Amino acid sequence: MDQPQGQGQLQPVLVVIPTYNERENLEPIVRRLHAVLPDAHVLVVDDGSPDGTGDLADELSAADSRVHVLHRTEKAGLGAAYIAGFGWALERDYAVIVEMDADGSHAPEDLPRLLAALPDADLVLGSRYVPGGKVVNWPWHREFLSKGGNLYARLALGAKPKDITGGFRAFRREVLEKLKLHTVASQGYCFQIDLAWRTIEAGFTVVEVPITFAERERGESKMSGNIVREAYIRVTKWGLRRRGSQLKSLFVRKG
Template sequence: MADQRDSRAELGQVLVVIPTYNERENLGPIVARLQEALPEAHALVVDDGSPDGTGQLADEMAAADERVHVMHRTEKAGLGAAYVAGFGWALDRDYGVIVEMDADGSHAPEDLPRLLDALTDADLALGSRYVPGGRVVNWPKYRELISRGGGFYSRIALGAKIRDITGGFKAFRREVLEKINIQSVASQGYCFQIDLTWRTIEAGFEVVEVPITFTERAIGQSKMSGAIVREALWRVTKWGVRRRLEQVGIIKR
């Protein structure tokens, strides 16, 4: 265990970026679990002007604990934009590892130490539901079918070997986010997750999948929508066509 902690320490300070919109009931418990699982980590709550008071609660938590930070955004601009803003905040500071984690409890903070252990030999550690040892709990079957179907289509279109390319529980070395031009990422939802992982692969970084347990939120409503699925289908198809044209030499990288 001491060797693992030493290896993690070499990665640098960890920042967990947690986007929120109407997550007041979930925020306190998820940050408490994070601090229990990884006491040295910092958390950045990126709140998109939640009308339920999530931002105010985040401010109170930050005032009481120097490991908690808050970014306020004035409108609900989507998950991808919130993460990009949080990543930019992290890169302006000295964080060595930047983590994506949902506020709703679907990503277990208790799995984070294993992601960091995997990151000692990789550039991106991706929490995966669909590798041996990974699983989903209490998720509606239609959601799992959408997720698995989207992952399968993306692997075929992009030639990626990642089993859970739509997964949103990720730990990046800062060098990855510095190189992949996050400010140009316009994708949202599932597509945002595919976009980041695909950019990481295309940039030549090492990606490793770590089995996790994904649990459906107990409080609040999912932000999933048909528009998010359609965006992912359109963008992945476009990226896949471009990749094929590059392979046959019609266009250059």
């Protein structure tokens, strides 16, 4: 694995923001982002939002060369939107690719902290569950589900991150180039577990920095029972595969 590189090589930055019916939220989040990171570029990946989010994104792009838009014809899920955005980024010269939600739950003001950690890491996770991280205005059942999902993923996979399901993170391009993104089929927050776990298995350095996660003020959450079930089933399969590989290695050593 390549060693983390110096700060001077961590530009330019692209923030990938997937959208579906986020017209009310998109412009404020882009404005806040550029207030703290004026040089960052934004890629809005819109899944054919019927509320006109894609049209608004086009207007923002026409007025600002730092804003780009990737239109998709249907709602195909968070994972597919990010994979499309990553592919777009890797066709260009971005050194850092960031994941961030459009709904305001990820504070752009926390992003400089993520980027500041990249000189010593390959993937930086914005974490709600490390010292200094917190959740604001979240229903108790959502927080219970989130903490439970993270605990289960850590136990099943033997992974160290305390917030492996979070969707606010910064990748070095070298990570995404090596992860075989065309093989990723996960959706929802399972996609976040999948990408982080692949990064860890590939031997890259993963660190967490604290963030403040706030419940969206406008629009509807995309969380559903299907998303939770997908994560449980896939993480269980990955965990069993990991245990099987460990047992196989043990028998080989003893043999």
